[in-house]
Amino acid sequence: xxxxxxxxxxxxxxxxxxxxxxxxxxxxxxxxxxxxxxxxxxxxxxxxxxxxxxxxxxxxxxxxxxxxxxxxxxxxxxxxxxxxxxxxxxxxxxxxxxxxxxxxxxxxxxxxxxxxxxxxxxxxxxxxxxxxxxxxxxxxxxxxxxxxxxxxxxxxxxxxxxxxxxxxxxxxxxxxxxxxxxxxxxxxxxxxxxxxxxxxxxxxxxxxxxxxxxxxxxxxxxxxxxxxxxxxxxxxxxxxxxxxxxxxxxxxxxxxxxxxxxxxxxxxxxxxxxxxxxxxxxxxxxxxxxx
Amino acid sequence: xxxxxxxxxxxxxxxxxxxxxxxxxxxxxxxxxxxxxxxxxxxxxxxxxxxxxxxxxxxxxxxxxxxxxxxxxxxxxxxxxxxxxxxxxxxxxxxxxxxxxxxxxxxxxxxxxxxxxxxxxxxxxxxxxxxxxxxxxxxxxxxxxxxxxxxxxxxxxxxxxxxxxxxxxxxxxxxxxxxxxxxxxxxxxxxxxxxxxxxxxxxxxxxxxxxxxxxxxxxxxxxxxxxxxxxxxxxxxxxxxxxxxxxxx
Numbered sequence: 001x002x003x004x005x006x007x008x009x010x011x012x013x014x015x016x017x018x019x020x021x022x023x024x025x026x027x028x029x030x031x032x033x034x035x036x037x038x039x040x041x042x043x044x045x046x047x048x049x050x051x052x053x054x055x056x057x058x059x060x061x062x063x064x065x066x067x068x069x070x071x072x073x074x075x076x077x078x079x080x081x082x083x084x085x086x087x088x089x090x091x092x093x094x095x096x097x098x099x100x101x102x103x104x105x106x107x108x109x110x111x112x113x114x115x116x117x118x119x120x121x122x123x124x125x126x127x128x129x130x131x132x133x134x135x136x137x138x139x140x141x142x143x144x145x146x147x148x149x150x151x152x153x154x155x156x157x158x159x160x161x162x163x164x165x166x167x168x169x170x171x172x173x174x175x176x177x178x179x180x181x182x183x184x185x186x187x188x189x190x191x192x193x194x195x196x197x198x199x200x201x202x203x204x205x206x207x208x209x210x211x212x213x214x215x216x217x218x219x220x221x222x223x224x225x226x227x228x229x230x231x232x233x234x235x236x237x238x239x240x241x242x243x244x245x246x247x248x249x250x251x252x253x254x255x256x257x258x259x260x261x262x263x264x265x266x267x268x269x270x271x272x273x274x275x276x277x278x279x280x281x282x283x284x285x286x287x288x289x290x291x
Numbered sequence: 292x293x294x295x296x297x298x299x300x301x302x303x304x305x306x307x308x309x310x311x312x313x314x315x316x317x318x319x320x321x322x323x324x325x326x327x328x329x330x331x332x333x334x335x336x337x338x339x340x341x342x343x344x345x346x347x348x349x350x351x352x353x354x355x356x357x358x359x360x361x362x363x364x365x366x367x368x369x370x371x372x373x374x375x376x377x378x379x380x381x382x383x384x385x386x387x388x389x390x391x392x393x394x395x396x397x398x399x400x401x402x403x404x405x406x407x408x409x410x411x412x413x414x415x416x417x418x419x420x421x422x423x424x425x426x427x428x429x430x431x432x433x434x435x436x437x438x439x440x441x442x443x444x445x446x447x448x449x450x451x452x453x454x455x456x457x458x459x460x461x462x463x464x465x466x467x468x469x470x471x472x473x474x475x476x477x478x479x480x481x482x483x484x485x486x487x488x489x490x491x492x493x494x495x496x497x498x499x500x501x502x503x504x505x506x507x508x509x510x511x512x513x514x515x516x517x518x519x520x521x522x523x524x525x526x527x528x529x530x531x532x533x534x535x536x537x538x539x540x
Binding site: 052054077089091097100102104105106107130 | 293296297300301304305307308311312374377378379381382384385386387388389
């Protein structure tokens with residue numbers, strides 16, 4: 001395995017009396033979309049901001065692109081892009097101005113072509129629009145533009161799609177996949193398990209300031225929720241009979257299909273139910289993500 | 292070099308953004324100029340306006356200039372509170388721009404707008420109130436800017452203290468405007484009771500007014516050394532305090 005781009009060990013951060021981050025350890029590898037997932041208040045944002053060099057942790061070690069965010073924050077900022085949760089810009093700043101401003105803050109040799117970037121993010125027509133007039137999805141796309149303007153090696157996205165409607169959310173997912181396709185590593189936080197499952201190559205589950213599990217969504221599901229459920233119905237109209245079978249392991253569904261075929265049963269409906277990250281979360285913590 | 296480019300770019304954009312909010316422009320900077328002009332209209336038809344001005348217990352131009360300076364400071368405090376609440380300061384801090392540059396841009400913008408209002412006041416005054424023009428417009432403008440700079444530093448201390456954007460306007464007004472009463476504009480500081488005199492001595496407005504009055508009276512800059520030193524000391528002290536207390540989020 002190659003050396004990780006981000007490596008965090010035993011990170012802890014206390015705010016006055018509350019321990020926001022108790023014990024976080026994770027590795028992020030080049031070119032992947034890594035998700036820090038967990039409920040609101042789990043310590044995701046604090047963890048991310050420590051890694052970005054915006055906060056000083058009380059304990060633990062961190063390395064990002066070979067730099068220590070504590071000591072080399074300025075040099076690190078040249079090479080990472082960030083988007084903050086629920087961030088705003090100046091109400092009356094134009095989209096084009098914001099991108100040009102951000103472009104002027106970085107090394108010219110690194111800075112991307114602003115027009116092409118806005119085009120790619122679907123904001124070209126909004127160049128002269130004030131920030132306050134943008135929709136939620138457009139605002140988030142602008143923040144992505146600001147995070148990408150200097151072609152960073154790692155991009156940090158904090159609750160990028162919170163508050164967006166499903167359509168805008170899907171559009172943003174496409175853009176994040178596009179960032180990865182261009183070779184940039186993505187580190188994101190989300191409390192939406194569907195988002196994590198669809199978007200992330202690997203995830204770390206966080207609760208009460210601790211990372212309690214790390215792996216690919218499929219790995220975590222297989223490890224913690226191996227149950228599979230097959231529901232099918234037989235019989236005629238009015239006399240439809242529903243069957244439900246439970247089992248474990250990858251071969252279970254195949255076994256059921258083979259058995260039905262062998263028996264020659266006439267099946268009207270057939271559905272398999274696989275556990276999701278949401279189930280994994282429930283299993284690991286004993287409560288749902290939105291509790 | 293890049294810090295300078297960032298400073299200028301940010302200052303330029305902040306200036307444009309400020310001008311896009313007409314109410315803010317009129318409220319913080321246009322109002323003093325407007326007051327000055329209304330005063331000028333009132334003196335229309337008076338045979339010798341300068342004699343009337345001379346008999347006033349205060350200098351209308353210095354009052355207007357101080358109001359312009361305080362308007363700038365109030366606007367700075369409001370912007371800092373709004374930007375902090377909206378996470379704008381935090382987002383800028385996540386760039387390679389240094390914290391001093393981020394805040395310095397706002398100082399630059401406020402000084403430029405103060406100067407612009409002052410120039411507007413002087414140009415308009417030439418028509419409506421010629422007797423109220425500073426004898427040396429350039430020296431007077433420099434005095435106003437030095438005074439504003441020192442009050443802006445105090446503005447950063449206040450910006451560190453205001454809890455939310457909603458409170459920025461009333462709190463800054465409640466702190467800044469009483470300072471006018473102690474500034475020596477309307478009655479000499481020597482007539483104040485000792486505790487208030489001591490308070491007046493540490494307020495930047497007092498020294499700003501003293502500098503404007505001195506320059507107006509035609510005293511040379513060498514006579515202003517102690518006043519400028521006082522302004523510089525207050526500036527340094529306020530910056531040191533805000534460096535500790537300023538909250539970015």
